[in-house]
Amino acid sequence: MRNDAQTVFAPDAFDADTRKAFGHTASCHKHSLAEDPMFTDEGLASLLDRYPREAIGVYSMGDTAGSWRNGTLGDITGAELVEAVKAGKLWLNLRASNKKDAYLDEMNEQIFGELKRAMPGFMPFCKDLGLLISSPGAKVFYHLDVPRVMLFHVRGHKRVWVYPREEPFVHAKDLEAVVAEKTEEEIPYEAALDEGAQVFDLNPGEMLHWPQNGPHRIENGNDLNVSLSIEFMTPLALMRANAVLTNAWLRDKFGYEGGLEARPSLGWLPKAAFARVLRVIEPRHTKPEIIPKTFVVNAGYTA
Numbered sequence: 684m685r686n687d688a689q690t691v692f693a694p695d696a697f698d699a700d701t702r703k704a705f706g707h708t709a710s711c712h713k714h715s716l717a718e719d720p721m722f723t724d725e726g727l728a729s730l731l732d733r734y735p736r737e738a739i740g741v742y743s744m745g746d747t748a749g750s751w752r753n754g755t756l757g758d759i760t761g762a763e764l765v766e767a768v769k770a771g772k773l774w775l776n777l778r779a780s781n782k783k784d785a786y787l788d789e790m791n792e793q794i795f796g797e798l799k800r801a802m803p804g805f806m807p808f809c810k811d812l813g814l815l816i817s818s819p820g821a822k823v824f825y826h827l828d829v830p831r832v833m834l835f836h837v838r839g840h841k842r843v844w845v846y847p848r849e850e851p852f853v854h855a856k857d858l859e860a861v862v863a864e865k866t867e868e869e870i871p872y873e874a875a876l877d878e879g880a881q882v883f884d885l886n887p888g889e890m891l892h893w894p895q896n897g898p899h900r901i902e903n904g905n906d907l908n909v910s911l912s913i914e915f916m917t918p919l920a921l922m923r924a925n926a927v928l929t930n931a932w933l934r935d936k937f938g939y940e941g942g943l944e945a946r947p948s949l950g951w952l953p954k955a956a957f958a959r960v961l962r963v964i965e966p967r968h969t970k971p972e973i974i975p976k977t978f979v980v981n982a983g984y985t986a
């Protein structure tokens with residue numbers, strides 16, 4: 684059981700300006716989760732020992748986009764896995780942690796409970812918590828996510844670049860391909876785009892939130908990193924995703940240019956309704972595993 688006397692956010696964390704900006708601009712917020720004993724080496728080892736292994740995404744990467752590799756866990760204990768992440772270049776994603784672990788579910792509910800109390804009218808759903816444990820120097824390349832994302836940083840240091848949700852940072856056809864799940868989340872990147880990025884050096888106890896579909900990339904500092912990546916939808920966020928999904932279909936069939944759907948418009952209503960029909964007539968299958976599994980993490984792994 685979590686100690687619910689301890690709030691995640693300070694009582695005055697969401698003043699009028701912060702509430703207005705939340706989700707509209709990239710914003711950084713203090714939180715108390717870094718103090719939770721679950722995120723010590725021992726706490727993580729015990730979580731990894733009880734967590735269903737098939738729900739742990741195992742990745743490694745080189746220095747350039749497209750070098751993301753998919754792996755599997757071999758015969759390795761939780762404590763050995765924590766050591767392997769410290770020694771190697773790994774990125775573990777304990778997917779759907781709020782559904783697999785009661786304590787993290789409680790933590791997730793507490794976060795959203797406090798946010799809903801602080802921001803009346805905030806109506807999140809499809810809340811999904813992924814616990815990320817990653818190596819010193821690990822990277823996540825330029826990409827965007829379909830839902831809204833809050834990144835609660837609890838251990839180590841990382842630099843996050845957040846880019847505007849507009850041309851030339853993201854093109855409509857690339858956004859549509861991600862939303863329609865025709866590609867993974869990576870989108871075309873060139874170094875010159877960094878001039879338009881906001882850069883955040885995240886420390887334990889800080890949470891970063893940015894506008895839905897905003898491109899971003901991450902580089903870990905020289906230490907073990909632990910973060911909670913919490914995704915969610917709101918009615919408006921789902922409507923935007925559905926409008927983009929309809930645009931993807933219209934582009935495919937008629938070469939229609941729907942744009943980035945950066946701002947809510949009346950056009951979202953018929954597009955969102957049509958997306959519901961689309962999901963019935965063209966049901967999407969479980970996301971194919973696009974990256975083949977090419978390595979195994981056993982005890983003593985250092986690569």
Ligand SMILES: [Fe+2]
Nearest residue numbers: 826827828832
């Ligand atoms: Fe992301």
